[in-house]
Amino acid sequence: MGNQDAVTGNTQEPDNPKESLNLLTSTQRVIKEALEKLGYPEAMYELLKEPLRVLTVRIPVRMDNGEVKVFTGYRAQHNDAVGPTKGGIRFHPEVTEDEVKALSIWMSLKAGIVDLPYGGGKGGIICDPREMSFRELERLSRGYVRAISQLVGPTKDIPAPDVFTNSQIMAWMMDEYSRIREFDSPGFITGKPIALGGSHGRETATAKGVTICIKEALKRRGIELAGARVVVQGFGNAGSYLSKFMHDAGAKVVGISDAYGALYDPDGLDIDYLLDRRDSFGTVTKLFTNTITNKELLELDCDILVPAAIENQITRENAHNIKASIVVEAANGPTTLEATKILTERGILLVPDVLASAGGVTVSYFEWVQNNQGYYWSEEEVEQKLEQVMVKAFDNVYQTAQTRRVDMRLAAYMVGVRKMAEASRFRGWV
Ligand code: NAD
Numbered sequence: 001m002g003n004q005d006a007v008t009g010n011t012q013e014p015d016n017p018k019e020s021l022n023l024l025t026s027t028q029r030v031i032k033e034a035l036e037k038l039g040y041p042e043a044m045y046e047l048l049k050e051p052l053r054v055l056t057v058r059i060p061v062r063m064d065n066g067e068v069k070v071f072t073g074y075r076a077q078h079n080d081a082v083g084p085t086k087g088g089i090r091f092h093p094e095v096t097e098d099e100v101k102a103l104s105i106w107m108s109l110k111a112g113i114v115d116l117p118y119g120g121g122k123g124g125i126i127c128d129p130r131e132m133s134f135r136e137l138e139r140l141s142r143g144y145v146r147a148i149s150q151l152v153g154p155t156k157d158i159p160a161p162d163v164f165t166n167s168q169i170m171a172w173m174m175d176e177y178s179r180i181r182e183f184d185s186p187g188f189i190t191g192k193p194i195a196l197g198g199s200h201g202r203e204t205a206t207a208k209g210v211t212i213c214i215k216e217a218l219k220r221r222g223i224e225l226a227g228a229r230v231v232v233q234g235f236g237n238a239g240s241y242l243s244k245f246m247h248d249a250g251a252k253v254v255g256i257s258d259a260y261g262a263l264y265d266p267d268g269l270d271i272d273y274l275l276d277r278r279d280s281f282g283t284v285t286k287l288f289t290n291t292i293t294n295k296e297l298l299e300l301d302c303d304i305l306v307p308a309a310i311e312n313q314i315t316r317e318n319a320h321n322i323k324a325s326i327v328v329e330a331a332n333g334p335t336t337l338e339a340t341k342i343l344t345e346r347g348i349l350l351v352p353d354v355l356a357s358a359g360g361v362t363v364s365y366f367e368w369v370q371n372n373q374g375y376y377w378s379e380e381e382v383e384q385k386l387e388q389v390m391v392k393a394f395d396n397v398y399q400t401a402q403t404r405r406v407d408m409r410l411a412a413y414m415v416g417v418r419k420m421a422e423a424s425r426f427r428g429w430v
Contacts (some may be wrong), residue, residue, distance in 0.1 A: 085121030088162025209359015234309030236282030
């Protein structure tokens with residue numbers, strides 16, 4: 001048994017000197033703690049610690065040179081007690097079954113936090129889309145849908161884009177699914193082009209959701225957004241739009257970065273110029289010589305720090321050096337559990353990934369609702385509804401953290417897991 005911590009209520013592992021960097025085991029640790037705090041029996045943890053189903057598929061694809069290459073793909077469905085599962089499909093050479101499983105659990109938590117009628121799902125294919133032609137990508141996308149078609153559908157499991165997949169890939173997948181089923185099925189997948197039933201506001205939804213969380217966090221700390229100094233790690237889809245929204249709201253974006261380095265200007269960077277010069281992979285710092293490192297960027301003097309790149313960036317090695325008073329996780333898993341504890345003890349308000357980056361799945365849900373009703377909303381309507389959902393979710397997590405005297409991550413997991421656990425209990429599964 002671990003010790004009970006007075007400030008966070010979290011259990012510690014005094015005999016484990018190694019910091020946990022594994023996303024699946026870290027997630028399972030917090031789920032276990034959340035379920036214990038909520039008073040659920042051990043059997044509930046046994047049910048929720050892994051996905052209900054994981055399908056592995058082999059996809060033969062005729063490449064442009066005439067040869068057949070066989071790709072491996074996965075689809076994980078974490079829990080469908082609340083409703084159909086939902087989550088993106090990742091195309092990446094480093095996709096693993098464990099990663100897809102962990103990401104499907106996170107999708108369940110996000111759906112619970114923003115109160116959507118879904119469980120979590122996730123898919124992935126081991127491939128490098130940067131080295132494939134347009135037609136090879138189309139054949140791979142269609143092959144994947146044929147391979148998983150029995151398991152997915154508008155009322156079963158609804159995919160979406162993720163790393164290195166986009167609206168064109170969603171369009172091919174929707175077309176393939178519609179051909180198999182022999183009727184038009186726009187609600188099978190979200191993140192589609194607007195012409196095929198996509199939703200306004202989907203592309204910027206994650207950054208909008210992060211922006212709403214930043215505003216709510218600032219209110220709790222009595223800090224004005226106008227003039228606040230912001231540092232954003234990562235200048236891809238999430239980080240670049242977020243920098244733009246911060247800049248437009250009058251904040252001073254003093255630091256940004258990509259995989260190759262970081263830029264810093266205490267007077268504020270010219271975000272419009274940087275947006276104009278970045279490439280489609282979110283790279284911009286290569287154009288400059290006076291760069292700093294990502295490590296230095298994270299430790300800059302600022303009010304708000306937003307990790308929007310990759311996992312395990314704030315660890316117990318650098319958590320003591322973070323100077324921001326608010327850390328908002330746009331990326332998945334940028335802060336380890338050990339670092340979460342250090343930041344919380346230092347009085348830094350940490351808005352966890354499962355809450356901060358839930359704007360994307362929220363607008364995906366709006367897209368699915370619009371597809372189901374065949375009636376489409378304006379961008380203003382989408383933004384207004386997103387704001388309502390995110391503000392309510394933030395408040396719920398913040399209140400839980402205050403009243404239960406736990407850190408924001410554990411509070412978010414408690415909120416995220418509750419509906420799924422209740423639905424599983426009412427169905428008589430546990
Ligand atoms: P992206 O691929 O568009 O951009 C990633 C950015 O991170 C790029 O600027 C890249 O150069 C940078 N980067 C890569 N490796 C780095 C490293 N080692 N150090 C510093 N920077 C590095 O990705 P994205 O869609 O913006 O996603 C970023 C994060 O946000 C991921 O963790 C993703 O899972 C999460 N997220 C994104 C969305 C979304 O809708 N885009 C939704 C939820 C969560």
